[in-house]
Amino acid sequence: MKKFLNEPAAFVDEMVEGILAAHPEQLAAVAGALRCLVRANAPRANKVGIATGGGSGHLPLFLGYVGEGMLDGCAVGGVFQSPSADQMLQVTRTIDSGAGVLYIFGNYGGDIMNFDMAAEMAQMDDIQVEQVIAGEDVASAPKEQHEKRRGVAGIFYLYKVAGALADEGASLEEVKQIAIKAGENVRTMGVALTPCIIPEVGKPGFEIGAGEMEIGMGIHGERGIRRGPLLKADQIVDEMLPVILNDLPYESGDEVSVLINGLGATPKEELYVLNRRVSQILGERGITVFNTYVGEYATSMEMAGASVSLLRLDDELKRLLAKPASTPFFTQLQLEGANP
Amino acid sequence: MKKFLNEPAAFVDEMVEGILAAHPEQLAAVAGALRCLVRANAPRANKVGIATGGGSGHLPLFLGYVGEGMLDGCAVGGVFQSPSADQMLQVTRTIDSGAGVLYIFGNYGGDIMNFDMAAEMAQMDDIQVEQVIAGEDVASAPKEQHEKRRGVAGIFYLYKVAGALADEGASLEEVKQIAIKAGENVRTMGVALTPCIIPEVGKPGFEIGAGEMEIGMGIHGERGIRRGPLLKADQIVDEMLPVILNDLPYESGDEVSVLINGLGATPKEELYVLNRRVSQILGERGITVFNTYVGEYATSMEMAGASVSLLRLDDELKRLLAKPASTPFFTQLQLEGANP
Amino acid sequence: MITILTAQEVKTALTEIRQLMDANRDRLLDLDNDLGDGDLGLTMAKGFAAAEAEAAESEETEPGRLLIKAGMQMAKEAPSTLGTLLATGMMRGGKALDGQQGSVTEQVAALLQAFVAGILERGKTKPGNKTIVDSLHPAALAMKQTAEQGETLAEGLKKALAAAREGEIAARAMQAQHGRAAYYQEQSIGKPDGGAVVGVLIVEGLAKAWGE
Amino acid sequence: MITILTAQEVKTALTEIRQLMDANRDRLLDLDNDLGDGDLGLTMAKGFAAAEAEAAESEETEPGRLLIKAGMQMAKEAPSTLGTLLATGMMRGGKALDGQQGSVTEQVAALLQAFVAGILERGKTKPGNKTIVDSLHPAALAMKQTAEQGETLAEGLKKALAAAREGEIAARAMQAQHGRAAYYQEQSIGKPDGGAVVGVLIVEGLAKAWGE
Ligand SMILES: Nc1ncnc2c1ncn2[C@@H]1O[C@H](COP(=O)(O)OP(=O)(O)O)[C@@H](O)[C@H]1O
Ligand SMILES: Nc1ncnc2c1ncn2[C@@H]1O[C@H](COP(=O)(O)OP(=O)(O)O)[C@@H](O)[C@H]1O
Ligand SMILES: [Mg+2]
Numbered sequence A, B: 001m002k003k004f005l006n007e008p009a010a011f012v013d014e015m016v017e018g019i020l021a022a023h024p025e026q027l028a029a030v031a032g033a034l035r036c037l038v039r040a041n042a043p044r045a046n047k048v049g050i051a052t053g054g055g056s057g058h059l060p061l062f063l064g065y066v067g068e069g070m071l072d073g074c075a076v077g078g079v080f081q082s083p084s085a086d087q088m089l090q091v092t093r094t095i096d097s098g099a100g101v102l103y104i105f106g107n108y109g110g111d112i113m114n115f116d117m118a119a120e121m122a123q124m125d126d127i128q129v130e131q132v133i134a135g136e137d138v139a140s141a142p143k144e145q146h147e148k149r150r151g152v153a154g155i156f157y158l159y160k161v162a163g164a165l166a167d168e169g170a171s172l173e174e175v176k177q178i179a180i181k182a183g184e185n186v187r188t189m190g191v192a193l194t195p196c197i198i199p200e201v202g203k204p205g206f207e208i209g210a211g212e213m214e215i216g217m218g219i220h221g222e223r224g225i226r227r228g229p230l231l232k233a234d235q236i237v238d239e240m241l242p243v244i245l246n247d248l249p250y251e252s253g254d255e256v257s258v259l260i261n262g263l264g265a266t267p268k269e270e271l272y273v274l275n276r277r278v279s280q281i282l283g284e285r286g287i288t289v290f291n292t293y294v295g296e297y298a299t300s301m302e303m304a305g306a307s308v309s310l311l312r313l314d315d316e317l318k319r320l321l322a323k324p325a326s327t328p329f330f331t332q333l334q335l336e337g338a339n340p
Numbered sequence C, D: 001m002i003t004i005l006t007a008q009e010v011k012t013a014l015t016e017i018r019q020l021m022d023a024n025r026d027r028l029l030d031l032d033n034d035l036g037d038g039d040l041g042l043t044m045a046k047g048f049a050a051a052e053a054e055a056a057e058s059e060e061t062e063p064g065r066l067l068i069k070a071g072m073q074m075a076k077e078a079p080s081t082l083g084t085l086l087a088t089g090m091m092r093g094g095k096a097l098d099g100q101q102g103s104v105t106e107q108v109a110a111l112l113q114a115f116v117a118g119i120l121e122r123g124k125t126k127p128g129n130k131t132i133v134d135s136l137h138p139a140a141l142a143m144k145q146t147a148e149q150g151e152t153l154a155e156g157l158k159k160a161l162a163a164a165r166e167g168e169i170a171a172r173a174m175q176a177q178h179g180r181a182a183y184y185q186e187q188s189i190g191k192p193d194g195g196a197v198v199g200v201l202i203v204e205g206l207a208k209a210w211g212e
């Protein structure tokens, strides 16, 4: 296990300590609770609070998007484990300004139950809470069962547009609706080349043979669509992208934002090789690209692999996507080419 | 070899195509030459141009820092190979506004020769050229032979402050001097846990045994200070950081910026575990931290490992470091806490 | 056999259940290792220890409210899937006790039914999916029928325990639909479900605390 | 043996050298494999082919300027360490020819000296570091002495070739100080240096083109 580690059991807390040491102007722990993180200036008066949460091991997910123009708080779980409802409740209490709190999180059983529970508890405190569940991995369930789909890198888009709208002073219901809309217009598919190691376990939980890949694997190693010999980069895109395109479907004349996400160990060089083919295919299909994000947005520790997400834009989504944001893990200036 | 690849020989060109497809508003190729990249709006009137260059396989180095507030152009070499003097010359001609061009690059034989040659050729064209060589890896040579030291992640700081000053309209000599000053005040040391694979070679050029690490290894696998069993994260920092601190030396009362750089495969989680210990030690030594950068700033493909860089700040360096910048791989808003 | 459900009886029950979780720690770890992430024995031992301690230290005299408090503590200390589901069950069970007027048998029946209903709702599941519900739901049903027939609490708990055990055995033949176990698909068939075993242990603890 | 150094003679020399690089391609690859990154045979074959073609297609009649052009093409097509060093040598050698008034022997001596001086400056090196300089520098020196003694170009090139070969053999015993070879430290001692062999081939090509 080639990892920078002290005691495996201390991994998540030490990571958070390192994060707080690096970004003290941007992040704070709720009453010293390392696993309940909020914006340094929370709550923001009259603004709908947005909270997320999930297991650790996916940086920048989830806590990395807490900051200006995006989220207000995050409950931090153990590696690949849901945080507790109690953590979520603490975050909720801290970020609520009276305008209510929206939970945006991925479609995983533990997270759903805990956020549900937290919402129940927050309502006992008279805090208005709404929930939006992100689930856009087309490999994880067929379209007819889309409510079973896992949430992966595309959740970034939900955070981005909901955060931008909340900053404009929109109501809880409005912020919820824009997150839902982003969720309805985003699709993702991924491919894994190697497994990853949970520090407390110390060895990979599964193997992917030398020269093999698994198309559609989830970010915790959930089974994908098929395992087979590692294909060339273009062949992989040629297999994955049509599945995404046909699912929504994305059609000629559509405008999309592209997110090429690295799962951890894959170098950025290779992500751009993938993007080359993605942009070729979109061009051939008459789909225009408004903004391309390439890098690590949702990882699985040191897993090698990548995912491709598309967000179909309308004027409203585009306007919100283009707005500036600044978090410890994601900074964007106002993008040109969208109506402000 | 678990890589997203088509033909290995096409790797660098395809990567650049993917980058240009993703960032058309920010980057352009000189007359279609994929390996000669410049800012989309080059040259900028009356501004000193800053060019860099080096082998591929180190993203965001080198081309990733071309953009607002940083560099104007980059000559892109093959994986771990110097670009040619001819590429550099093309970049130089494109970015020169008449105010002259500064080359900032790492201390590697091939790069030095080619930039030297390019400078000679550019001067035949009556373009003023100055050069600053970055070499701050304390593991690569003793202090008395600091001119032999390799340039690694710390070059980021040279780009940042020189780019900020050039944007203010400073002269070629002034921009050169600030880059030299940053170079004199930065030190780096790294540790590698695994080797990396050059696509055209297809297998690691060297091995690091299971359970082993190499302290001080260079970003192309150059020999380090010592190889030994993989220690705990804190022990590694306890071994590396004092070497850096004692070299300049950084002393109580100094203010520094910290850069915790991932070499490729190492997850951000682990980089923050390292930062935790770095910030503890700096605190103990009475050294204050102005801004901490954590992430991938200079990589070696999918090598697992990390480096720590410190930049000692004075008012001028701090002011310039704090200024905004926006490139395809690095975006920063104005940092608070520095005099503008 | 108890005749009134007091706060003290809630404490006793939590102690019995906690002891059973301790005693079955390794067995639960093994079961979760086979079909999950292998933490079930740990989280159950920890969660019930926390619930027990919270109840023991509390000055709350109303049994329903005490159970809610213990449930909230369980949620805090055992934030795994089953920890949250059990916390939900305890909170909903506690609410159901509030204002319950009937016999002690009816009270316990109402508690168990609300407990299971809470899990079903929060877990978005139904019987037959190879979960804790497959032992607890038959137990709650048996308890309800006993109450309707006017039998004793001891009788009810005996029947509930038998039903839970039968349900746990039946769950072995099911295919897992939730959580990590679902990744195993057909391979999950034939293996016991750790959560269903936890369900049996809970009813066993109640039977010891309130039925003997 | 040539008596005037014309542009055509530059072309002939580049052709001879290119042929030698082709013929020794695999040997150079092997040498660079042992102490470098294994591309030397490729870059030399490619670089001299480009230089030869550039010169062949050029209408330049002044030999020095033609050599500069060929050198710039070498820099463009063979951007390895040695490609750049040779390009520098050709450019500096070409400049040295410009306005050179003496005999053809003196002209070639001046060319070779400027060639080596360019490499020394650009490579920031000196003789003794196990590089191409260790064969070329003795060759240039031999050429200079022959010129000073008023001997023929053929004689000078013969002595230069002998000196280059001796220098290459001497370089084997040196420890590499530059580039990848330096990583081998003491282990580089005893192995031939690919660059030094390239130096021998260059002098051999000149001797064939201008001395025979
Ligand atoms: N959606 C669900 N509804 C009801 N019970 C569930 C559900 N998902 C899992 N379970 C039960 O929880 C048990 C696993 O609990 P636990 O080990 O805490 O899960 P995890 O470690 O994945 O968080 C399973 O054996 C099953 O009985
Ligand atoms: N600084 C230097 N000065 C002179 N010659 C050098 C220098 N560094 C390397 N060489 C010569 O260059 C040869 C290697 O050339 P090449 O294969 O082109 O290098 P690389 O592939 O590393 O760019 C060596 O054998 C040596 O003779
Ligand atoms: Mg479990």
Ligand SMILES: [Mg+2]
Residues within 6 Å of the ligand: A081, C037, C039, C080, C081
């Ligand atoms: Mg668990």
Ligand SMILES: [Mg+2]
Residues within 6 Å of the ligand: D032, D036, D037, D038, D039, D040, D080
């Ligand atoms: Mg070589």
Ligand SMILES: [Mg+2]
Residues within 6 Å of the ligand: B081, D037, D039, D080, D081
């Ligand atoms: Mg080479």
